[in-house]
Amino acid sequence: MFLAIDRLSHTYFTKTTAVTALDQVSLSVEKGEFVSFLGPSGCGKTTLLSIIAGLIEPTEGSVCIDGEPLWPRETNAAMARRAGGADSPIRRAVGYMLQQDYLFPWKTIEENILLGLNITGTLTPETKERALALLAEIGLGGVESYYPSQLSGGMRQRAALVRTLATDPKLLLLDEPFSALDQQTKLKLEELVWKTLQQYEKTAVLVTHDIEEAIAMSDRIFLFSPRPGRLVRTFAIPDELRHCPPFAARQHSAFSALFQSIWKEMEALESV
Numbered sequence: 001m002f003l004a005i006d007r008l009s010h011t012y013f014t015k016t017t018a019v020t021a022l023d024q025v026s027l028s029v030e031k032g033e034f035v036s037f038l039g040p041s042g043c044g045k046t047t048l049l050s051i052i053a054g055l056i057e058p059t060e061g062s063v064c065i066d067g068e069p070l071w072p073r074e075t076n077a078a079m080a081r082r083a084g085g086a087d088s089p090i091r092r093a094v095g096y097m098l099q100q101d102y103l104f105p106w107k108t109i110e111e112n113i114l115l116g117l118n119i120t121g122t123l124t125p126e127t128k129e130r131a132l133a134l135l136a137e138i139g140l141g142g143v144e145s146y147y148p149s150q151l152s153g154g155m156r157q158r159a160a161l162v163r164t165l166a167t168d169p170k171l172l173l174l175d176e177p178f179s180a181l182d183q184q185t186k187l188k189l190e191e192l193v194w195k196t197l198q199q200y201e202k203t204a205v206l207v208t209h210d211i212e213e214a215i216a217m218s219d220r221i222f223l224f225s226p227r228p229g230r231l232v233r234t235f236a237i238p239d240e241l242r243h244c245p246p247f248a249a250r251q252h253s254a255f256s257a258l259f260q261s262i263w264k265e266m267e268a269l270e271s272v
């Protein structure tokens with residue numbers, strides 16, 4: 001088991017209110033799996049992703065990545081027993097891709113894609129060469145010296161994918177990375193991300209409220225209820241769909257039946 005989440009709950013406290021975003025969520029993800037967190041707006045998907053990224057401390061429960069405890073935080077004594085501490089290697093092991101590309105406008109594409117390597121102190125001639133090769137692989141060879149404003153939205157998201165993969169993270173967290181794109185660019189980028197992650201055997205978690213996208217991209221889908229977010233159902237995508245790249249999966253005869261059953265389940269959840 002690569003990612004293990006056990007009885008995780010999270011409440012946001014403000015001066016006047018307490019909002020329970022997640023309630024007793026338990027799930028696991030295998031190495032190399034692509035899973036989606038699907039659910040209506042406000043069901044806690046981004047909160048869960050931020051907890052897995054180590055950015056938010058959950059109120060309750062535990063998260064382990066590749067056998068290393070992330071939450072709850074270990075005691076100082078337990079951390080000291082691990083070489084280099086427990087949380088920093090985990091944070092480096094996680095790559096985040098968001099709806100907005102967050103490329104720095106004053107840096108060139110090359111500088112942007114090498115940023116993570118620079119920050120983590122892992123920029124070497126080899127890692128730089130790998131990042132530039134990946135840029136070329138995904139069709140952006142030749143734009144290294146361009147600034148983000150000189151690229152289209154789809155090209156910028158591709159550059160953001162390279163920046164995310166450049167540090168060779170063990171786990172990729174994708175928070176609606178396709179939702180700001182037009183339909184054609186979105187379908188092309190889904191295809192590219194799926195193929196790239198397959199090729200590099202990455203484990204990935206995609207947050208989306210798009211049922212079709214979740215079916216086309218995933219091995220399994222975790223469906224969450226509206227607030228407070230609870231895991232209500234896990235859908236295993238049938239082999240004939242999950243072995244197809246996303247565009248072919250969308251054309252497959254098994255696709256619409258699965259879409260309808262997830263749609264019905266989501267409708268029922270939202271009408272409660």
Ligand SMILES: Nc1ncnc2c1ncn2[C@@H]1O[C@H](COP(=O)(O)OP(=O)(O)OP(=O)(O)O)[C@@H](O)[C@H]1O
Pocket residue numbers: 012013014019020021039040041042043044045046047048209227
């Ligand atoms: N910093 C915060 N302080 C207080 N409440 C918050 C905070 N962040 C999120 N929430 C609340 O927690 C709940 C879950 O939010 P979250 O963003 O995780 O949901 P989501 O499923 O990702 O939604 P969406 O699909 O709209 O992005 C929502 O009710 C939201 O209003």
